[in-house]
Amino acid sequence: MRILRRYITKQVFFSILAVLLLVLCLDFIGQVMDQLDRLGGNYTFYEMLMYILWRLPTSVYQYMPYAVLVGCLIGLGALASSSELVIVRAAGISVARIIGIVLQPVMLFIICTISLGEFVIPYADQVADSRRALALGYTVDDQARRGVWHREGNQFFYFSVVQPDGKLFGFRRYTFSDNGKLTEASFTGSAAFNEAEGVWLEKDVAVTAFSDQGTASQEFAERRWDTELTPTLLNTVAVEPETLSMTSLHGYVQYLAGQGLYTREYELAFWQKLLQPLAIASLVLIAASFVFGPLREVSMGQRIFTGVVFGIGFRLLQSLLGPSSIVFGFSPLIAVLLPIALCAGLGVYLLRRAG
Template identity: 45%
Template sequence: MNILERYIASHVASAIAIVLLIILGLDCLMALIDQLDRLNDHYTFVGALHYVALTAPRRLYEFIPLGGLVGAMIGLGMLASHSELTVMRAAGFSTQRILLAVFKPVLLLAVMGMVIGQFVAPLTERKAQSARAVALSGDGTFFVRGGVWHKEGTEYIHINAVESGDVIHGVTRYQFDDQMQLIRSSHARIGRYAGDVWLLEQVQETRLLGTHTETALLAEERWNSGLTPDLLAVVVLEPEDLSISGLWSYTEYLEAQGIKADTYLLAFWGKLLQPLSIGALVLIGISFIFGPLRSVPIGQRVISGVVLGLVFKFAQDLLGPASTVFGFPPFLAILIPILICGGAGWLMLRRAG
């Protein structure tokens, strides 16, 4: 990498870093404010700060495409505003070499995003959600907002909180017969995974027996379930917060249960193709710098980048449900906006010369 390439790459990298820090800071501040109305004797302000800090990697991961787009537009746009790009091109530094210099920090950004999305964000997000749920349930009731629903065969399960991979709280189970008539419900205070079975403690059971019901209190109940701690770590999070490998394994599990997994497939392809999304957005952003946004103020570039990123995100969000309705593969809902965005950027760059 020669001096000019390092100069361009450093400008773009620093602009991306500043944009991401600003966006992440604002989002964390808004998240902290949102937590204030949930504070109680057990979920304190320190706990809310801890929750927001643990969710920061997931928030950073979500903003990486937008941060890469806006940062690249600002970094390269500043060079264009001072006519430095014009001087470079006049000196024989081609547009292709400028693109290569810009994409070097963008490639590092994409790799960082994959690492955070696969290894860091799912772990910290799970800890954040579990710690908050347990804190909100500090009075022992465990009837808190949120939790997770899960279906296994003819049984519907709700889990209020997951303290760790093998400890769960507030396990409510509804069991139906083949005619989908409710025949049993139960609520367990806590459950622990013991090798290949869940041991549920302090169980309140209700059986529906035609014209009457029977209730019982059980100190312990063995629950055989395919919901292992590894799968449970996937269930408690939203699809967008899961790792790529976790999404794929849970998709296979749902399909084995005969349950449609389109939501998880959309999240899987979105995460897997995120580097292409970043590249397509940065490419069209660069084409704007060489074209219509060559000499506009920095504020207008920021607004243009944000609008472009939102349009791209909305396109993927709209095509996601459309793939379910019209029956085309979920990966096309993610890939089509990428191809359109990347193709448009490439054509604009060729016209700009």
């Protein structure tokens, strides 16, 4: 039994790894083609490659569920094509036992995915975005597409560049009255957090105040900024919710709730990350059910095609339900759980029919 378990584990592990590497290579080529038209000035070919490489952990995280699905189809499909699965079943090993063996190498990829999401991606994505923003120049016309917006009370902030060490570049602040009238706008060249005093120190500040009498402008070489927005929270704001760690998402949801702001987008990202292992496990069930059921005697190409189509459908359902929960106001937890439950239910149903 140990030899059999090792054999199936090896077959599935290397199939998933091969699919993941192939998808990452295709994604790398796609990203290079997408970034070529941005080359110019300080954004050289080397900076472009560094941006793509820093974003590599995010690509691994995003494609892992589909690599597991197609990899399991290929690994188990190869065993089925050579009638090895028939021999295993004839030896008295149940389908449930085989799935348990398949889940062992999959757990390694799940642990890798969780580790990347918690410890690597939040930092790597911020480094990638800040390097590219500085290379492209944060004063260009398309800065609003690359920067970060944040709200605190009646103030709205825009950060052109937020570095992982807490340094800010191209920081704009807009203050509104209770009736929604703009009262002050300011631009800060750079800012850094003073740990000893717990405040931000802004440099090269230009302030414009608006009143019924007109406008008044002031400039400061340096100014203090008192706010609840710490470097830790700012690092959370600086990246997309999907790339944050679960601990950062939970903390930021609490911060937004304390400010009376909308939290559903970050709640959705939190549940997606927390339930990612269940999503991968449900796709393993689907792969096993296809191999033992309707795809038992088809070619490898048909299995791969089916896996890709099903993966796209699963992703599409996730993409539709997630934003729908934000728009229509139902629980993000339901939006995340429903595709997983449907996938797992279909897998169990097909396995029972095949068994």
